[in-house]
Amino acid sequence: MDLSIENIEILLLVAAVVATIAQRLRLPYTVGLVLAGGVMVLTGLSPHIHLTKHLIFTAFLPPLIFEAAYFIPWTELRRDFGPITLLATVGVLIATAITAAGMHFGAQWAWPSALLFGVLISATDPVSVIATFKEAGVHGRLRLLVEAESLFNDGTAAVLFAVVSAVVLGAGMSAGAVVSSFCITVAGGILCGALVGGGALLMIGRATDHLVEISFTVVAAYGSFLLAEHFHLSGVLATLTAGMLIGNIGPGRAITDRGREAVGAFWEYAAFLANSLIFLLIGMRGALESSVSLLVPTLIAILVVLLGRAAAVYGCSAFYARTAQRISASRQHILFWGGLRGALALALALGLPPDTPGRSEILTVTFGVVAFSIIVQGLTITPLLRRLGEIEKKPHS
Numbered sequence: 001m002d003l004s005i006e007n008i009e010i011l012l013l014v015a016a017v018v019a020t021i022a023q024r025l026r027l028p029y030t031v032g033l034v035l036a037g038g039v040m041v042l043t044g045l046s047p048h049i050h051l052t053k054h055l056i057f058t059a060f061l062p063p064l065i066f067e068a069a070y071f072i073p074w075t076e077l078r079r080d081f082g083p084i085t086l087l088a089t090v091g092v093l094i095a096t097a098i099t100a101a102g103m104h105f106g107a108q109w110a111w112p113s114a115l116l117f118g119v120l121i122s123a124t125d126p127v128s129v130i131a132t133f134k135e136a137g138v139h140g141r142l143r144l145l146v147e148a149e150s151l152f153n154d155g156t157a158a159v160l161f162a163v164v165s166a167v168v169l170g171a172g173m174s175a176g177a178v179v180s181s182f183c184i185t186v187a188g189g190i191l192c193g194a195l196v197g198g199g200a201l202l203m204i205g206r207a208t209d210h211l212v213e214i215s216f217t218v219v220a221a222y223g224s225f226l227l228a229e230h231f232h233l234s235g236v237l238a239t240l241t242a243g244m245l246i247g248n249i250g251p252g253r254a255i256t257d258r259g260r261e262a263v264g265a266f267w268e269y270a271a272f273l274a275n276s277l278i279f280l281l282i283g284m285r286g287a288l289e290s291s292v293s294l295l296v297p298t299l300i301a302i303l304v305v306l307l308g309r310a311a312a313v314y315g316c317s318a319f320y321a322r323t324a325q326r327i328s329a330s331r332q333h334i335l336f337w338g339g340l341r342g343a344l345a346l347a348l349a350l351g352l353p354p355d356t357p358g359r360s361e362i363l364t365v366t367f368g369v370v371a372f373s374i375i376v377q378g379l380t381i382t383p384l385l386r387r388l389g390e391i392e393k394k395p396h397s
Contacts, residue, residue, distance in 0.1 A: 007047035008277070014040070015276035030131050030279050031378045034371065037283020051285040053351030056343050057229070058222075060274045062239050064343075066221035067271040068130050068151055069243025071264075076144055077244075083320050083327060084145065087335075088152035091312035092160065095122040098311055102304025107297040112168040113358030119164045120349055120362075121305055121369055123157030124150040125342035131275050132340060136382045137391050142331055146338055154344055155237040159185045161348050162232075169356065189234030193241025196224035201246060205254040213259035214266045220246060236344075278343050282370065285346075289367040297361065298368035305369055309339045330388040338381050341373040 014036055022032040040046035077084070100118030103109045109117070129150040133143055163182050167173050173181065200220035204213050220242045228238035251260045313336045317327045327335070349366040352359045385391045 007049055010047050011049075011277055011280050012273075015280060019276075028132055028135055028378045028382065030135075030275070031375055033276060033279035034283035034286070034374050037280040037285075038287040039283075040280075041284045041287035046284050049281060049284075051281040051346065051350065053347045055281075056278065056347035056350070057235065058226070060278045060343060061236065061347070062221045062225040063218075063267070063270045063274050064130075064278075065151065065154070065225075065236060065239045066217070066243040067267040068147060069240045070217075070247035070267055072144065072148055072151075072244060072247065074244065074248045076141075077148055080141065080145060080148070080325055083316065083325050084148045084152060086316045086319060087149045087312065088156050091149075091316045092122050092153050092156045094312045094315060095305075095308035096160070098308035099301075099304050102307065103297075103301060106300045106304065109297070109361070110357060113356075113362055115164055116161075116168055116352070116356070116358075117301070117362050117365065118308075119157060119161045121301070121341060121345050121366060122308065123153040123344060124309075124339040125154065125344045129338060129340050130271075131279075132378055132381055133338070136385055138385065142334065142390055145327070145331065146335060149335070150339075151240055155186070155189070155234055155240060158236045158344065158348070159189075159234050165352070165356075169353065185232070185234050186237060188231060189228045189237035190241050192228040192231070192233060193224045193238035193243075194245060196220050196227060196238070197242030197245035200242070201250055201254050204246075204250060204259075207259075208256060210256060210259040210262040213255055214263055217246060217250075217263055217267070279374070282342070282346065282374070286367045286371050289364050291364050294361060294364050294368070298365050301365045301369050302372050305341070310336050313339070330390070334381070334385065334388065334390065337377055337384055340377055340381075341370045345370055 015033060018032040018036045019029055022029045037046070096115075096118040098118075099122060100111070100114040103114040103117055104111055107114075130147050133146055138146070159182055162185065163173075163178055166181070167178065197220055200216045200223075204216045207213050207216065221239055224238040224242040225235035229235040250263075255263060313332055317332045317335075320326055345366055349363045352362065356362070382391070
């Protein structure tokens with residue numbers, strides 16, 4: 001991996017140009033980045049940077065998850081905590097089961113490969129979802145539902161994948177051991193996030209310089225993730241916990257007035273930077289992964305992934321149909337179609353050991369599903385939002 005200053009400069013230049021063009025053409029920025037990455041590879045102009053699980057997990061995911069969690073208000077989240085949690089747990093299991101069964105019976109994949117693929121592709125990805133909804137100008141309860149659910153089910157899927165991959169690859173775990181491992185990974189990740197986030201808040205409260213306050217939040221974002229991963233716990237849930245803790249307590253009690261504005265601006269740019277690099281790299285790697293021989297399995301995968309998402313969203317939403325937390329039909333449609341896949345699925349697929357059954361097919365099909373999600377769903381989600389009245393329609397010229 002050659003992540004040199006020169007290569008980062010090239011990618012940032014491309015990202016800035018793409019952002020400008022996408023804004024003028026009124027196209028989603030993320031779609032433009034993926035397409036630009038593919039064009040760079042096909043024209044031989046791409047820098048030599050390889051997208052790996054290590055790069056995604058240690059460089060990109062912590063700031064993206066922390067930034068999203070930092071801006072989620074706990075008071076609003078608490079009102080919809082029930083449906084969000086149900087979607088992020090039961091919903092992920094439903095989507096996983098339908099996707100795995102579809103790949104086994106439809107694409108004739110062996111159960112181990114089908115299960116691994118079902119788990120890694122079942123969760124919506126906060127990187128893709130949050131970037132798209134920010135560009136579309138979505139606010140209020142809908143944005144909270146979509147962003148919070150994507151963050152929560154991101155953590156669920158990552159933990160579930162670790163457990164399933166251990167079973168599939170021959171760890172010989174009993175049913176009780178699987179449940180125990182899942183609970184420990186989740187609880188341990190949340191604990192790591194709370195400890196690091198709480199420690200960061202104590203240090204921030206003693207600081208008066210906004211640059212020092214920013215530095216402590218960066219340490220919390222990466223430190224919580226790395227600490228949890230070091231102990232084989234959930235780094236995603238750790239950073240999510242730290243971000244929500246600092247974002248909901250810090251601005252009113254620990255972070256200074258000047259620091260509040262500076263921290264918010266810093267994390268907005270950090271998310272833009274990470275998004276730019278990761279979507280360009282997805283486009284570059286996706287162009288290399290294309291395989292005509294796997295076109296049919298990829299099309300089957302796209303179909304069953306959509307079916308799994310539909311069953312999860314409409315099934316879980318029905319549970320709250322007669323309560324104050326009811327989700328309207330139009331918002332259920334948006335939750336379904338806005339369930340984009342992205343960086344997490346790719347990181348998990350890239351991290352599969354070389355001797356994993358069907359690894360090559362899983363990786364290629366995963367890139368195909370992610371490409372469809374970002375390009376097709378990404379291009380159509382904003383028109384769908386307008387049609388359903390969730391954002392204002394364009395004024396007629």
